[in-house]
Amino acid sequence: MTQTLFDKYKKTGQRHQIFILYGLPKIEFAGVLAHEFIHVWQNENNFKLSPMHAEGLCNLASYWIYLEDSSDFAQYLNIS
Secondary structure, eight states: OOOOOGHHEEEEEEEEOOOOOOOOOOHHHHHHHHHHHHHHHHHHHHHOOOOHHHHHHHHHHHHHHHHHHHHHHHHHHOOO
16 A cells, blocks of 8 residues: 555544634634634644744735735735
8 A cells, every 4th residue: 555645644633722812803813714724734634844834834824815805904914
């Protein structure tokens, strides 16, 4: 039986909770949620990166959310 790259990443079956601050603007909520979902995905798939690279991947998810929104606020979040 051959092993593929993704055979290394097995589901953990753990339960995850994401807590997000109440009252955020919709676009910021979406960016934070995307960021946190990537943390969950990394955990569920045993995707091990250095802490700096793990955060960078999560920040990339937020970036993509903000990039798709043309509001001034989203553009501000994208550069800060």
